[in-house]
Amino acid sequence: MSSSPSATSATPSKQAPSKPAPSNPCNLEHTLVLVKPDGVERGLVGEVLTRIERKGYVISDMRLVTPSAALAQAHYAEHSARPFFGELVDYLCSGRVLAVVVEGERVVKGMRVLNGATDPTVASPGTIRGDLACQRDGISMYNVVHGSDSRVSAKREIALWFPEHQGSCDSGDESVLPTEEATD
Ligand code: DAT
Numbered sequence: 001m002s003s004s005p006s007a008t009s010a011t012p013s014k015q016a017p018s019k020p021a022p023s024n025p026c027n028l029e030h031t032l033v034l035v036k037p038d039g040v041e042r043g044l045v046g047e048v049l050t051r052i053e054r055k056g057y058v059i060s061d062m063r064l065v066t067p068s069a070a071l072a073q074a075h076y077a078e079h080s081a082r083p084f085f086g087e088l089v090d091y092l093c094s095g096r097v098l099a100v101v102v103e104g105e106r107v108v109k110g111m112r113v114l115n116g117a118t119d120p121t122v123a124s125p126g127t128i129r130g131d132l133a134c135q136r137d138g139i140s141m142y143n144v145v146h147g148s149d150s151r152v153s154a155k156r157e158i159a160l161w162f163p164e165h166q167g168s169c170d171s172g173d174e175s176v177l178p179t180e181e182a183t184d
């Protein structure tokens with residue numbers, strides 16, 4: 001094995017600056033984004049996709065669907081005991097939805113931030129919900145977009161909307177990084 005002259009002669013203070021560490025591939029994730037019926041009806045698909053791409057994320061798959069009640073119920077299963085569940089399912093089934101798999105480093109969290117708070121009235125300006133949605137008819141669920149709230153949810157939801165991805169589109173290496181909790 002040859003040895004570098006600098007390895008033996010240079011003092012630590014004279015060493016060349018080290019290269020930035022390569023990014024950790026374990027941070028690469030996939031998340032599910034939905035442009036919900038209000039967003040599709042209002043012609044906001046292009047605007048939402050543009051924001052995702054401008055942020056630096058990659059659209060790795062997408063599909064325009066009118067969800068069945070069964071798909072909507074499965075998607076929102078965590079809310080099945082909430083009083084607004086029936087209305088929520090009806091809303092998701094009320095028109096076409098663009099389902100998008102988005103890829104990027106820490107994208108699960110990043111998309112939640114890009115989407116903004118659930119209630120569009122208080123979502124920050126600059127976010128998708130803050131800029132593009134508001135309460136209508138006394139209802140605050142028309143908030144244009146959905147984003148998975150954790151890596152575990154992302155994996156489950158991508159499998160629901162893109163069954164052909166099952167097993168091939170992991171949302172991250174869960175053995176290395178902790179699951180991110182919902183952000184709002
Ligand atoms: P998010 O979509 O930000 O993950 P969530 O999972 O708590 O929010 O709720 C799912 C959707 O249900 C949300 O996008 C809008 C609707 N929703 C939430 N809370 C509601 C409420 N109190 N009344 C009516 N709709 C509600």
Ligand code: MG
Pocket residue numbers: 147149
């Ligand atoms: Mg949610």
